[in-house]
Amino acid sequence: MPSHLFSPFTLRGIEFKNRIVVSPMCQYSSVDGFANDWHLVNLGSRAVGGAGLVLSEAAAISPEGRITPHDLGIWSDEHVAGLKRITDFLTANGAVPGIQLAHAGRKASHNRPWEGGKGISPTEPGGWQTVAPSAVAFAETSPVPAALDEEGIQKIRADFREATHRALLAGFVVAEIHAAHGYLLHQFLSPISNQRTDQYGGSFDNRVRLLLDIVADVRAIWPADYPLFVRISATDWAEGGWTPDESVALSALLKDQGVDLIDCSSGGTVPRPTIPLGPGYQVPFAERIKRETGMPTGAVGLITTAEQAEAILAAGQADLILLARESLRDPYFPLHAAHTLGEDIPWPVQYERAKKV
Template identity: 70%
Template sequence: MSALFSPITIRSIQLKNRIVVSPMCQYSSENGFANDWHLVHLGSRAVGGAALIFTEATAVSPEGRISPHDLGIWKDDHIAGLKRITQFINQHGSIAGIQLAHAGRKASHHRPWDGGKAIPPAEERGWETVAPSSIPFIEAEPRPLALTKEGIENVLIDFQDAARRAVEAGFQVAEIHAAHGYLLHEFLSPLSNQRTDEYGGSFDNRIRLLLQVIEQVQAVWPEEYPLFVRISATEWTEGGWTADDSVALASVLKTKGVDVIDCSSGGNVAHAKIPVGPGYQVEFAERVKQEAGIMTAAVGLITHVDQAEAILANGQADFVLLGREFLRDPYFPLHAAHALGDDIIWPSQYERAKPK
């Protein structure tokens, strides 16, 4: 059996292989509701053999959405649509995961295919954004409101309530989104967090909100279910969050009961020079895994079977998360198993097409 198709158990959850569908924004919701698009998009990856399938960044509050079309879990009415999806994923031998997110100062934007620009609060479908400090992501955009202590308490409540709803909806893995320049990452970074209270300044202060979010989520998240945290392992910018910071954070998160660190990068500096290329973020997953002693997931332009197998076989990460490649090929795991000579179970409906 290849490394890519070796099963692994995290807490009580067994994953049949190491291939994970990375959270990918679809911008296809109205008022946060999951619909047929989400069922087919996520369900087809279950049919395709992925072990773990994450939803897109799912907003814990209306103001936490990147766009008015983001998936949401801020009210009980959202549960039924999401449960329909988790049931389908489970029926096909995969595990359903949810990424809980708050977009912070990067909220209230048009969808990419609608131009992607910020929607001012005064415009229809726009709203006031929040952040650790009143610093916009791009200077020309509206300035966010610096969160008050009351605002921070509301964020903590929103994450806990969202986690409770996620359990009711049938998710068995949760990932807290603390990357890509969204709210929790904004608190981590000295570039976006210029607070002078207990949430700003020192490393310990800047990671405080993330630790509190984890604590709130764990209060309602079943102990037998895994918890991931996605981080931007570096901001690729002088004076920003670094790989050293990520190792230090991961070491703390391990003591707090986090199971896996999902290692992405960037997103908090508009014009950062990022050396994008095949597997360009794998080094961070490897370093965090080795130095913090915690399981990691590698993500970022992982597109080929041999590339994914090598990452795992060389011990650089415990999982590979694919995004764009899964958009191109929902059945990547089925094709990968054939390429590696692994005999895996195909859906009964597709069995007659299985290569011999």
């Protein structure tokens, strides 16, 4: 029987040739938000390697939405050309091009991980004033954010709308809204980071309001035959935080709003959560959301082998497999996985003489 991992999957009008997705992974290698040769080679090699969908790293919708001064951006029309160069290459090599739209909120204005990852205050070179639902810092070494007022919230919505228009011009056909890992939209979801008492805080309905508004904004712009994903952290792994039950309830609302797939990750709201790490440790979140809402889901987290990915799909736990670190280790994971599973898939003609039989 054909493998599940290499069966096509269609959402709206877009078909993915297989169920393997390159997960968004920050490279911290931009200058002023521009995509460059590193981004072309990094993402392009994964398309050559056979992935069905290649998602860009988080693209900041505004300069103040960057995690570091070196993040990829989509806040300027000038960013479009560099991104279009990448989507053209991905498409030409058989991968669907996708983009993750993001705002880091209180986790913005930090150094790169290999530079220590500490926060940069607004008075330091390279730093800026961060914003968040509430004036609560992420960690002791993080800058204290300014609580967003109504004008600031409306600017966030406008920035997402403008970024969506640019994503279309750049040739992306899948958009993912980043509402996970303790970044801005997740900060609104979690009671740990959201201590507001207005219409955006307190109750579940209030905490999900901004995300639902942004989804509606993006879906109104994004073509009807193009898929829209949302990445969530299904749990904060912290007492008093966002819960799996809330993730199920949110996913049902997002389904009604025209979202096509929930990308199920976890964590990011608190600096040092206790997480039961192990192979596929986040897969149960994808399985539960899929089972209880009927929403297609993507599984992510310590998925490292073809057999493991195949078993997840065969058991109906998820619809897509998102690979992050394993894709960094092996850009050609899909080609190798096909051989492992006994699938004869096309290789790039330039590489055919190296194909295993």
